[in-house]
């Protein structure tokens with residue numbers, strides 16, 4: 001069964017960037033898909049199209065039966081409750097406790113504004129604590145989020161996404177700002193949880209090895225175009241490298257190091 | 261289509277401790293509030309309680325507003341005839357005098373502040389004791405109200421050289437603000453270029469002139485222009501203690517009950533203040549390029565249009581090196597450099613002209629310097645003049661005015677500021693409307709407004725609080741809007757992706773992100789308002805300022821010192837509370 005469907009989706013940014021160029025794909029429920037591509041190839045754009053942060057210039061994006069691009073605000077909220085998202089820079093509220101950060105993930109299913117941990121229902125706080133325990137940070141529940149290490153912060157962000165009990169988990173370069181050790185920890189956490197909760201995962205990465213290790217399916221992007229779409233088992237390192245364009249054989253440096 | 265490759269999935273490494281995690285035993289999701297949180301809440305709570313209590317005590321309520329309105333109507337129908345102005349020549353002369361004094365004072369303040377700033381910044385001064393002394397000077401200059409400085413200096417230099425006294429009072433008081441800003445500007449300024457010169461073997465002064473100063477100059481001038489506006493407004497109040505110019509004329513007109521002339525003059529001053537603010541905003545924009553001035557006011561609107569224009573212009577290919585550069589070692593005189601030098605030249609001329617026009621009596625000045633020890637003797641020891649109880653009650657009234665005005669101002673500023681923030685307001689039209697409202701409110705000089713309100717409404721404290729509240733609203737709502745716009749919008753988006761509604765995102769994230777800055781601004785505003793309330797006593801708004809003026813009139817300078825110490829004490833206490841609050845919020 002297909003959880004996410006894109007039909008001829010194009011996204012243009014003024015004046016002349018085409019960040020997604022006529023992309024069609026269908027992602028089955030319960031699979032782990034990796035988006036692979038250079039910086040600027042359109043990975044984030046694609047993920048943001050899926051949860052309606054961007055609306056497509058043309059084409060349609062359907063997630064769990066709802067067309068996201070044209071949905072009304074209330075419909076969009078409804079479908080977003082089923083889509084969790086994790087970002088490269090974690091995006092936690094630094095001055096809030098870890099637990100309260102996780103609780104904010106449940107806002108979509110609550111009515112009315114909340115401010116402060118005590119304003120969330122007990123059931124939500126318990127659920128948040130369980131997710132926090134799942135990512136191994138129950139002991140840090142009252143610690144300020146900005147006092148945690150990068151890897152820990154990303155695990156909190158994962159817990160925040162899980163608290164909304166999503167069916168789809170989008171992850172935009174979740175490990176790009178982490179060291180290899182934490183990267184492995186976070187990736188395996190996501191993979192494990194995805195399996196336990198039968199989540200549909202779409203995760204963008206820029207390291208070929210990680211993509212081949214964790215993905216069921218690899219989608220390659222270059223300048224907004226889909227240039228590869230294969231089950232991971234069929235993909236060789238050389239194939240994966242070819243996504244990076246003309247420097248097919250050379251190992252592309254990750255963008256961060258290239259910029260230094 | 262993809263097929264899920266089970267075998268592969270199963271061979272993936274499962275994280276250590278995945279299944280072996282111990283059962284979660286401690287299931288607490290709330291904890292008793294920490295001492296920090298309690299202290300913070302207590303301070304905020306007393307601020308709110310104090311604000312409400314002050315409003316009640318000072319009788320700022322609907323009934324007083326109605327009485328005030330009736331008084332105003334009565335005032336205009338019975339006591340003021342047609343508005344009256346002094347002859348044009350005289351008016352021009354007074355205006356020039358006021359402007360000259362304020363320009364000299366601001367220039368003096370900028371130079372002294374820059375020196376102190378260089379001595380107080382960690383990256384330009386290596387000697388910790390020197391830095392400490394410089395910082396203490398800045399704090400003291402900030403704490404002593406300009407009015408008291410003016411009283412002291414007029415005593416020292418005599419009424420004949422009151423202009424000098426005013427220049428010194430405003431100039432030294434400017435150090436309190438500019439010194440702090442300049443220190444921060446120097447410390448925040450990228451230190452790389454200076455270090456590069458240092459490794460090149462140059463001496464410290466060369467490094468400062470070669471790298472640090474050029475880098476911070478735009479900020480230095482921008483803050484200076486901002487201070488010019490503040491000094492201009494304060495100079496009017498100093499007229500009440502003998503500083504020549506428009507303020508003195510206003511105070512004597514009101515003093516003899518010539519209200520048609522008084523109100524006429526007040527309106528002229530209002531116009532000059534607004535014109536000056538527009539001009540200084542324009543100059544700041546010229547100096548700093550287009551991004552900074554949007555933080556200041558009216559020229560945000562103009563700046564916006566300019567940015568659009570420049571964006572269009574940038575389309576054209578640029579960056580090619582002109583062939584005609586040849587052997588030049590100075591930049592070519594293109595439009596920008598010419599206009600920059602024109603501005604610098606103009607500034608210099610204006611300052612020179614001001615020194616000349618301020619009519620400084622140099623002989624009286626040096627005589628004054630010699631008389632400092634004798635005059636100092638008149639101010640010590642501090643004495644309560646036998647009216648200690650009155651003084652403390654009126655000091656309390658001054659504090660109440662500050663609290664009430666800040667509370668009222670904040671009440672208005674919070675919604676206005678939120679709706680003026682681009683990342684929160686529902687749409688652009690709302691932002692435009694509230695930003696414009698802020699700009700207009702900011703243009704009104706609250707001290708002048710207070711003088712007018714007190715004269716026409718006739719009730720000291722109520723009119724004073726209202727005027728200060730308007731000023732507080734203008735400044736605070738701008739600061740609130742800016743603080744909200746500075747929050748990391750991606751954090752808010754991250755929460756919105758979970759399906760949270762706009763209001764939920766606002767309270768769960770935006771408020772929490774902006775709160776520290778907003779609370780800090782709130783206390784800054786309280787500080788500003790308490791200072792202003794002291795000044796307002798002089799024009800009849802109640803509070804301790806009245807006794808200050810009185811003591812000065814009857815030459816009880818020990819009492820002036822006593823009141824000065826009281827005020828400085830309050831301000832330092834407030835500064836302490838503010839710093840505690842900042843630390844709690846971090």
Ligand SMILES: Nc1ncnc2c1ncn2[C@@H]1O[C@H](COP(=O)(O)OP(=O)(O)OP(=O)(O)O)[C@@H](O)[C@H]1O
Pocket residue numbers: 013014017018019037038039040041042043044045046206255
């Ligand atoms: N909001 C936007 N406005 C204008 N252009 C945008 C916007 N978002 C993305 N783009 C452009 O779209 C293209 C694709 O960007 P995107 O962020 O999707 O790439 P990415 O693959 O995620 O890169 P990275 O690995 O650096 O995160 C880029 O050229 C980018 O400049």
Ligand SMILES: [Mg+2]
Pocket residue numbers: 043044045172173
């Ligand atoms: Mg990206």
